Amino acid sequence: MSVLELKNISKNYGAIQALNGVSLTVEPGEVVGLMGDNGAGKSTLVKVIAGNFAPSSGEVLISGQTVNFHKPLDAQRAGIEVVYQDLAICNNLSAASNVFLGREPTRQFGPFQIVDYKHMQNRAVELFARLKSETRPRDLVKRMSGGQRQAVAIARALLTDARIVLMDEPTAAISVRQVAEVLNLIRQLSEQGIAVVLISHRMPDVFEVADKVIVLRRGQLVASKNASDSSPEEVTGLITGAIEAA
Amino acid sequence: MSNSSLSDAINNSEHRSFISRIASQQTFWVFVAALLACIALTLMTDTFATERNLFNVTRNFAFIGIVALGMTAVIASGGIDLSVGSTLVISAMTVSVTMASGMPFWAGCLLALGVSLVVGAVNGVLIAYAKMPSFVVTLGMLSIARSLAMVLSNNKMIYQFGPDHDFLLWLGGGSTFGLPHPLIILLILAAFTSFAFRWLRWGQHLFAIGGNEQAAVLTGIPVSRVKVSVYMFSALMAGIAGILEVGWLGGVTTNLGQSMELSVIAASVIGGANLAGGVGTAFGAVIGALLIEVIRNSLILLGISTFWQGTFVGSFIIIAVAFDRFRQARGYE
Numbered sequence A: 001m002s003v004l005e006l007k008n009i010s011k012n013y014g015a016i017q018a019l020n021g022v023s024l025t026v027e028p029g030e031v032v033g034l035m036g037d038n039g040a041g042k043s044t045l046v047k048v049i050a051g052n053f054a055p056s057s058g059e060v061l062i063s064g065q066t067v068n069f070h071k072p073l074d075a076q077r078a079g080i081e082v083v084y085q086d087l088a089i090c091n092n093l094s095a096a097s098n099v100f101l102g103r104e105p106t107r108q109f110g111p112f113q114i115v116d117y118k119h120m121q122n123r124a125v126e127l128f129a130r131l132k133s134e135t136r137p138r139d140l141v142k143r144m145s146g147g148q149r150q151a152v153a154i155a156r157a158l159l160t161d162a163r164i165v166l167m168d169e170p171t172a173a174i175s176v177r178q179v180a181e182v183l184n185l186i187r188q189l190s191e192q193g194i195a196v197v198l199i200s201h202r203m204p205d206v207f208e209v210a211d212k213v214i215v216l217r218r219g220q221l222v223a224s225k226n227a228s229d230s231s232p233e234e235v236t237g238l239i240t241g242a243i244e245a246a
Numbered sequence B: 001m002s003n004s005s006l007s008d009a010i011n012n013s014e015h016r017s018f019i020s021r022i023a024s025q026q027t028f029w030v031f032v033a034a035l036l037a038c039i040a041l042t043l044m045t046d047t048f049a050t051e052r053n054l055f056n057v058t059r060n061f062a063f064i065g066i067v068a069l070g071m072t073a074v075i076a077s078g079g080i081d082l083s084v085g086s087t088l089v090i091s092a093m094t095v096s097v098t099m100a101s102g103m104p105f106w107a108g109c110l111l112a113l114g115v116s117l118v119v120g121a122v123n124g125v126l127i128a129y130a131k132m133p134s135f136v137v138t139l140g141m142l143s144i145a146r147s148l149a150m151v152l153s154n155n156k157m158i159y160q161f162g163p164d165h166d167f168l169l170w171l172g173g174g175s176t177f178g179l180p181h182p183l184i185i186l187l188i189l190a191a192f193t194s195f196a197f198r199w200l201r202w203g204q205h206l207f208a209i210g211g212n213e214q215a216a217v218l219t220g221i222p223v224s225r226v227k228v229s230v231y232m233f234s235a236l237m238a239g240i241a242g243i244l245e246v247g248w249l250g251g252v253t254t255n256l257g258q259s260m261e262l263s264v265i266a267a268s269v270i271g272g273a274n275l276a277g278g279v280g281t282a283f284g285a286v287i288g289a290l291l292i293e294v295i296r297n298s299l300i301l302l303g304i305s306t307f308w309q310g311t312f313v314g315s316f317i318i319i320a321v322a323f324d325r326f327r328q329a330r331g332y333e
């Protein structure tokens, strides 16, 4: 069964129609590349799935169940995690603290509930090992590379046993070597059965990891097909409108 | 590499040795500076190392230190509290007026701390829920709280504290095992604050908010509630210092704690708190307060006009911040 299904999703901001009748499915463990020109509606689509706001019309189904998210926490509880580039990371804290931010485990110490650093440390080691990332839980995030920061953000998704991870431009501002690192992380998630929706303007990155490519143009879905049946040239044509639909 | 050896490698790579970690702490260097100043003063004057002078220094710095603990929490959360001096005086006035009217100490104490907490809550709510800049809100409160203290006391000096008069003076001015009471209370509060910063979720959350407020919101931390609690904590510290200072002085006027915020902010910043938020330690604040008081004391002992004090304290803030910028520019942090 599809882990995520969208039926006829539309969203308008006042007079602007950002999404227009978008339908798609995502399978467990599938990596979906979501592409489109600036303003095509990619971020809007991700925000609808993540519960930042409700669609103007249409239906969202998680594992076959219709859901109505009113706030991001609702989506999080349903197993949807968003990796917000640098936005959700505190540079002044350690990697482990960041992974557990807002969900710190505690233990009893006299009259106090104190943060269980040992547990956090052990869990973080385990999560980074699962991601095959060389990120040290005790290191401050500000001393880390872009790829390691992504690992921290993605480890958060593993911690909550997410079923779908949404990533908006995770490779936009990092070096080539780190891009490879992030793509590896995405493969690891997929291997654990977690679906990944990846928004990127970088064609080679998408084709390197995606099982399926979805193209939006002015709020409409113009293609949804297996990456192996498509090509960067075709997708470029679809994005610009040189090719009507595929 | 197998999973277990990978995690072993990760665990064992303790990046820096203990010594280099200590040496990279601003608190350590400030402590060294304070120590050097003390040694220099001992050699240069025969008045510094007297029991009486040391007693005065430790007691004076305790008041700044206590308030600096709260200020450090506020600064670490990414804000500033300019109203601490006024909160201190309104607390001092409340306890004095209550006790002068014949009520016991505990009643005056509870009332004073209650009033302080209300001041902090008003600051916090305006900053966290009305989203007003902390600078503006606490600047307004600086004026309001002092004015209310004048209204409360009719701007008269109070030096009679009813039935528990002697207890109040003992609490603020006395000593136990040779240690002035304000110093003992400072050490207890510093230990508690340090514990809370490191071990309570409250501490984690306030540092997260100071580091990246948006991240804190996105991860579901109750940001507004934590912020209100931080300003209440700061006001509570100022309130406690206010009560002790009345006991030490044996009387109170409405200019108590005037422009104290400057020394307190200086103590926090010298102690390593970063005005940009996300960084600061309780013991740093204590050491910062100590350094300021030693310098202040040395000006007096060396016969330098007290008019220079403001220049020193002000320069300290600027130098500490400049130092921070410099380290950042060199990519040290």
Ligand SMILES: Nc1ncnc2c1ncn2[C@@H]1O[C@H](COP(=O)(O)OP(=O)(O)OP(=O)(O)O)[C@@H](O)[C@H]1O
Binding pocket: A013, A016, A017, A018, A036, A037, A038, A039, A040, A041, A042, A043, A044, A045
């Ligand atoms: N909060 C908003 N209020 C009004 N209009 C908005 C809002 N957010 C997006 N839009 C509009 O909706 C359309 C789709 O925007 P969206 O951010 O989803 O595009 P995108 O595909 O993510 O673009 P980019 O590649 O630039 O990130 C655009 O025309 C944009 O101007």
Ligand SMILES: [Mg+2]
Binding pocket: A042, A043, A044
């Ligand atoms: Mg976008």
